[in-house]
Amino acid sequence: MPRDKKPDIELNPLTGKVDLVEVNAPEDKMEQELMEIKSAFSDDQRRATQLISERVGRKQVFNVIQKISNVTDLVDLQKIKQSKAYKGFQILIDGKPVIITTFEEYCRYVEGRSYESIKLELANLKQLGEEFFDAMRQIGIGPATMRDYRKLPDDDKQALLEVAQNGDKDSFVELVSTLIIKHDREKEATEKQIAEMTKSL
Numbered sequence: 719m720p721r722d723k724k725p726d727i728e729l730n731p732l733t734g735k736v737d738l739v740e741v742n743a744p745e746d747k748m749e750q751e752l753m754e755i756k757s758a759f760s761d762d763q764r765r766a767t768q769l770i771s772e773r774v775g776r777k778q779v780f781n782v783i784q785k786i787s788n789v790t791d792l793v794d795l796q797k798i799k800q801s802k803a804y805k806g807f808q809i810l811i812d813g814k815p816v817i818i819t820t821f822e823e824y825c826r827y828v829e830g831r832s833y834e835s836i837k838l839e840l841a842n843l844k845q846l847g848e849e850f851f852d853a854m855r856q857i858g859i860g861p862a863t864m865r866d867y868r869k870l871p872d873d874d875k876q877a878l879l880e881v882a883q884n885g886d887k888d889s890f891v892e893l894v895s896t897l898i899i900k901h902d903r904e905k906e907a908t909e910k911q912i913a914e915m916t917k918s919l
Contacts, residue, residue: 769794770807770828789852792843795836798824838865850875853882857890870897 773794798804804824808815811827818824822833829836842864843851854864859882867878874897881890 770798770803770824773828788855789843789848792839792851793848795829796840796843799840804828835861838862841865842868846875850879850882853879854890857882857885857887859887859890867894 799821802821804818804821807818807824807828809818809827810816816823816827818827825831825833825836838861842861845868846854846864851864854867867875870878878890878893878897881893
């Protein structure tokens with residue numbers, strides 16, 4: 719008959735007792751690592767949920783909704799969106815509890831704004847950068863106009879940033895007009911060149 723498989727545990731030669739600590743060590747370590755991961759995730763969720771509560775509190779105190787969000791607001795909104803901490807968040811609407819399940823609902827019920835407007839501002843912040851976005855916001859450039867500047871070359875953005883940081887909106891608008899005319903002429907020249915090359919084929 720084949721020998722019985724050697725057990726995974728052995729008697730401690732010094733005490734004669736079964737030493738379970740070493741046997742269970744790998745399993746305990748894995749369990750501890752899982753707990754740490756869960757704890758880290760829970761901490762992130764708690765921070766994001768707390769952030770939502772703070773935003774709700776600020777709006778209740780000041781009862782003000784800005785037409786153009788500042789950079790800090792948008793960074794907070796991006797964190798809330800990415801963490802999905804809005805899911806399951808409860809808020810009272812006309813005295814009735816409403817459970818938030820989507821970011822669209824969060825924008826509407828908690829922020830008091832449309833999803834489309836917040837989405838536009840988040841995209842502007844991402845593509846224009848915090849510094850350029852905030853400089854334009856400070857001189858009263860709106861989200862829809864900012865969207866038109868996303869595709870500008872970096873050199874043009876830098877030139878506009880310097881003007882915006884001086885707080886001179888008139889000079890900013892004038893420079894934008896100059897740059898647009900410049901790019902239109904370059905585009906026209908390029909199209910003309912392509913047309914001539916096509917004719918020669």
